[in-house]
Amino acid sequence: xxxxxxxxxxxxxKILLDDIDCSFESxxxxxxxxxxxxxxxxxxxxxxxxxxxxKGSVFFDEKNLxxxxxxxxxxxxxxxxQNIDLAFPMQVRExxxxxxxxxxxxxxxxxxxxxxxxxxxxxxxxxxxxxNYLSLSGGEKQRVQFARVFAQIxxxxxxxxxxxxxxxxxxxxxxxxxxxxxxIKRIVQNENLLAIGVLHELNFAAQFADDLLLLHEGKxxxxxxxxxxxxxxxxxxxxGLRMKCQTTENGLIxxxxxx
Amino acid sequence: MQAxxxxxxxxxxLIGTSSGAAFGAAICFVLGAQFQWDLGNWILPxxxxxxxxxxxxxxxxxxxxxxxxxxxxQRLLLTGIAVNALFMSGVGFLSYIARDPQARSITFWNxxxxxxxxxxxxxxxxxxxxxxxxxxxxxxxxxxxxxMGENEAAFLGIHIQQLKFKILLINVILVAVATAxxxxxxxxxxxxxxxxxxxxxxxxxxxLLNSAILGGIIxxxxxxxxxxxxxxxxxxxGIVSAVVGVPIFIMLLRHxxxxx
Numbered sequence: 392x393x394x395x396x397x398x399x400x401x402x403x404x405k406i407l408l409d410d411i412d413c414s415f416e417s418x419x420x421x422x423x424x425x426x427x428x429x430x431x432x433x434x435x436x437x438x439x440x441x442x443x444x445x446k447g448s449v450f451f452d453e454k455n456l457x458x459x460x461x462x463x464x465x466x467x468x469x470x471x472x473q474n475i476d477l478a479f480p481m482q483v484r485e486x487x488x489x490x491x492x493x494x495x496x497x498x499x500x501x502x503x504x505x506x507x508x509x510x511x512x513x514x515x516x517x518x519x520x521x522x523n524y525l526s527l528s529g530g531e532k533q534r535v536q537f538a539r540v541f542a543q544i545x546x547x548x549x550x551x552x553x554x555x556x557x558x559x560x561x562x563x564x565x566x567x568x569x570x571x572x573x574x575i576k577r578i579v580q581n582e583n584l585l586a587i588g589v590l591h592e593l594n595f596a597a598q599f600a601d602d603l604l605l606l607h608e609g610k611x612x613x614x615x616x617x618x619x620x621x622x623x624x625x626x627x628x629x630x631g632l633r634m635k636c637q638t639t640e641n642g643l644i645x646x647x648x649x650x
Numbered sequence: 651m652q653a654x655x656x657x658x659x660x661x662x663x664l665i666g667t668s669s670g671a672a673f674g675a676a677i678c679f680v681l682g683a684q685f686q687w688d689l690g691n692w693i694l695p696x697x698x699x700x701x702x703x704x705x706x707x708x709x710x711x712x713x714x715x716x717x718x719x720x721x722x723x724q725r726l727l728l729t730g731i732a733v734n735a736l737f738m739s740g741v742g743f744l745s746y747i748a749r750d751p752q753a754r755s756i757t758f759w760n761x762x763x764x765x766x767x768x769x770x771x772x773x774x775x776x777x778x779x780x781x782x783x784x785x786x787x788x789x790x791x792x793x794x795x796x797x798m799g800e801n802e803a804a805f806l807g808i809h810i811q812q813l814k815f816k817i818l819l820i821n822v823i824l825v826a827v828a829t830a831x832x833x834x835x836x837x838x839x840x841x842x843x844x845x846x847x848x849x850x851x852x853x854x855x856x857x858l859l860n861s862a863i864l865g866g867i868i869x870x871x872x873x874x875x876x877x878x879x880x881x882x883x884x885x886x887x888g889i890v891s892a893v894v895g896v897p898i899f900i901m902l903l904r905h906x907x908x909x910x
Contacts, residue, residue, distance in 0.1 A: 463807075465806050465807025478652075479797055480852055481794075481852045489794060490806075492806050493807040496791075
């Protein structure tokens with residue numbers, strides 16, 4: 392479980408997050424949604440320790456996030472951001488191997504190679520494993536990055552493993568968005584990972600999230616099952632947008648009405 | 651350095667190291683003439699070394715900020731260019747006020763020369779290079795991860811600030827000591843890693859050692875050419891390395907395997 396206790400974060404006098412107090416469970420796909428400027432990115436940056444909150448703390452299963460060493464954290468927690476590019480050309484296989492860097496010094500061991508090839512297989516990277524990363528399309532690059540971050544936390548023996556997804560689907564077309572979310576959800580359930588992600592697309596959030604956190608102006612607006620969070624009033628209040636929320640046999644579907 | 655700054659145009663000249671060394675050497679030539687010093691084996695290298703360290707740290711201190719990522723690197727490179735200009739104008743001033751033989755020494759040294767090579771110098775440069783290279787190779791993995799950006803590298807458990815400091819320190823020692831003995835030799839530091847990337851890829855675990863080896867080979871070939879071309883006179887090696895290096899580099903840029 393990841394627990395946020397009364398987190399406050401401000402830059403100067405501007406409060407970006409105020410009294411965020413909530414928890415996220417493992418084995419579920421936890422997604423954070425909200426309009427631009429609601430504090431989604433700030434929250435994920437605090438969870439990934441890029442930013443320190445002025446007040447409050449984050450606990451990864453009873454251990455304060457600040458008490459982990461960088462090395463220790465890197466072995467159990469992976470972070471996937473959007474649109475990662477390399478400064479120099481590099482083979483895809485080597486990029487995936489970077490995910491294993493925290494686990495070996497010197498040369499990669501057998502289990503490092505194995506984690507990489509299994510992760511590459513899982514995300515369909517194997518066919519272009521020998522190609523130059525920079526020559527890949529946006530969708531292929533993101534598949535490589537998925538393989539890299541999952542290779543980083545591949546083995547169950549590490550204990551509870553965490554994955555943070557910072558808008559990982561931006562720049563992907565709708566088919567890839569769908570395939571990735573489905574795949575992530577399946578892995579998270581099978582491997583009992585603790586996954587927290589930021590997502591923009593409300594319909595994807597409605598259909599795939601097990602637990603939704605709706606942020607509005609730095610505060611928690613609602614949290615819980617998608618059907619309880621994505622209500623017509625909540626959407627109007629946070630996004631200023633009228634949407635119709637219908638539960639169909641395909642799950643919750645949102646459609647535009649107007650502003 | 652190219653890996654650390656995630657930038658293909660970086661070479662030791664760019665963060666002030668070479669120009670500082672040149673300035674130190676120029677001061678040494680002028681003062682030496684003034685006070686009739688015997689320039690021997692140690693005084694010139696020491697001056698150059700001190701100059702290199704001062705200018706590099708000047709660049710680092712002036713460019714320090716709380717930002718991370720691309721902007722901090724741009725700031726560092728721009729500061730480097732500014733400090734370089736300052737030190738090179740210092741060199742220019744010194745050769746302007748210097749009397750003719752010293753001015754010629756300064757020019758000659760700025761173009762690089764292996765004329766002063768002798769065994770003690772080989773030992774000093776060899777030792778510092780070997781040690782620095784061995785230390786640097788321990789950080790090859792971290793440098794690889796840094797190619798994805800500072801945040802991504804940090805997620806892999808790397809202390810970015812510490813890494814930057816260590817790499818720059820190794821680099822200053824490496825460049826300052828070598829420059830101190832042979833002067834400023836253009837282009838080798840820039841083109842050798844790029845040449846190797848075409849053949850070996852960008853894995854720093856392969857690049858570091860091979861850059862050192864190939865750099866040494868090319869330098870010796872350039873030296874050979876410099877000594878043979880105007881025999882028995884000796885051309886400054888910096889001229890040869892630039893004349894040969896520039897066409898190679900441009901061919902490389904147009905090569906189909908070469909991309910950023």
